[in-house]
Amino acid sequence: MTRKLRRRFDVTQSVITPSLLTWFEVIGYTVLLEPDIALGKHEIGRSSYSDVVLYQRLHSALQKINPTKPDEAIAAAIHKVTCTESSDLLENNFRFHKLLTNGVEVEYLYNEEIFDDKVWLIDTYNLLNNDWLAIHPLTVVEGSHAHCPDVVVFINGLPLAVIVSIQPSDEQSTFKEGYQRIQTYIEQIPKLFSYNIFLVITYANRARVGTLTSDWQEFLPWRTIDGEDFPAKGTAELEVLIQGIFDKRRFLEQVLHLIVFEENGTSISKKLLRRPFCTIQYPKKSSRQGW
Numbered sequence: 142m143t144r145k146l147r148r149r150f151d152v153t154q155s156v157i158t159p160s161l162l163t164w165f166e167v168i169g170y171t172v173l174l175e176p177d178i179a180l181g182k183h184e185i186g187r188s189s190y191s192d193v194v195l196y197q198r199l200h201s202a203l204q205k206i207n208p209t210k211p212d213e214a215i216a217a218a219i220h221k222v223t224c225t226e227s228s229d230l231l232e233n234n235f236r237f238h239k240l241l242t243n244g245v246e247v248e249y250l251y252n253e254e255i256f257d258d259k260v261w262l263i264d265t266y267n268l269l270n271n272d273w274l275a276i277h278p279l280t281v282v283e284g285s286h287a288h289c290p291d292v293v294v295f296i297n298g299l300p301l302a303v304i305v306s307i308q309p310s311d312e313q314s315t316f317k318e319g320y321q322r323i324q325t326y327i328e329q330i331p332k333l334f335s336y337n338i339f340l341v342i343t344y345a346n347r348a349r350v351g352t353l354t355s356d357w358q359e360f361l362p363w364r365t366i367d368g369e370d371f372p373a374k375g376t377a378e379l380e381v382l383i384q385g386i387f388d389k390r391r392f393l394e395q396v397l398h399l400i401v402f403e404e405n406g407t408s409i410s411k412k413l414l415r416r417p418f419c420t421i422q423y424p425k426k427s428s429r430q431g432w
Contacts, residue, residue: 157291157306158345162277164383170273170294178276190282193333194223195274199298202272206264206297217247218260222299225335230327231409233335234353235402241299242397262297265397268389272297286329293333294387300333301396302387304341316342316349320357327353338396339386339413346377350386352400352411 162172178187187195196219203215222240227233244259264270273296278289294302303326305319319342327334334353342349342360351360363382386395399414 157277157304158343158379160346160377161292161304161306161343161379161383162275164380165275165292165294165387168384168388170275170387172275172277175276175278175280175289190280190287191332193281193300193336195295195298196223197298198272198274198295202270202297203260203262205270206262207260210258210260211249211251213249213251214247214256214258214260217249218245218262221245221247222262225332230331230334231353231411234337234411235409237336238338238400238402262299263393263396265393268393271389273389274298281330281333283330283332288326288330290326290333296392299336301336302339302341303333303337304343307342307344316344316347316360317357319344319349320351320360338400341382343379346379348379348382350382350413352413354409354411355413 166172199219199222200215203210203218204212207215222237222245225233226236241262244261246257246259248255248257250256275292275294277292279293279300280287280289290303291306292304293300294304303323305322305326307316307319323340323342337353340351340353340355340360342351347362349360349362362378363385366381366385366388386392395413401412401414403410403412
């Protein structure tokens with residue numbers, strides 16, 4: 142199946158920096174390689190390459206987070222989350238973000254009565270109730286297109302972050318090439334990005350973070366892990382970014398408090414409210430570093 146897929150779509154995969162996956166393990170994520178999630182494995186819940194939500198993991202997580210809700214409520218929430226209401230990616234992303242932060246209002250039939258209820262997609266109080274997973278790489282097929290983003294980060298079976306790595310062996314490579322690859326993904330496999338919170342570009346031990354509407358110059362490094370102290374001189378950007386953003390508690394804080402959507406007429410802009418000390422150039426004062 143995989144061989145046929147790659148011949149048909151000419152799927153290529155890059156080699157990421159091993160420390161990237163190691164840091165995810167350090168902060169408590171389960172890290173799987175794509176062969177570990179062969180199609181049809183029940184515990185993953187991915188039946189085809191077109192699936193971007195891990196349904197079984199989502200269902201299990203929602204049951205744990207909402208232990209008093211009946212299966213009918215959980216099923217209704219999953220249907221609402223995974224149902225596409227618009228052909229516009231940013232509208233879908235905006236809608237999903239509201240469900241993620243405010244909970245999912247559901248109506249369901251239980252014991253011959255209709256109930257209105259709310260189901261939560263993440264547990265902000267007990268981090269252990271959430272399912273933290275990073276997969277390298279992840280083949281995604283949509284229409285006639287297939288791509289393999291280097292790392293997709295799933296929280297409770299939902300693909301909340303995509304990481305693209307630039308080959309360090311190519312001296313001519315730049316972060317802008319990673320940005321251009323992301324734009325190709327967004328154009329050709331947009332369903333993966335309906336759930337996206339962060340986009341990350343890495344080059345060896347350097348790293349940048351942005352959102353769906355960030356211009357390539359708005360992808361910036363992350364300068365501090367805990368938001369208070371700058372790391373020791375020589376600490377890799379990649380380490381700081383992974384620990385500073387994807388640490389479980391900090392990740393949920395970013396999702397709940399630092400992601401903002403601005404509506405301007407018919408367009409939507411998605412912004413990461415960067416605290417100044419998170420992107421400041423240390424020890425310089427400039428907030429941006431040259432690419």
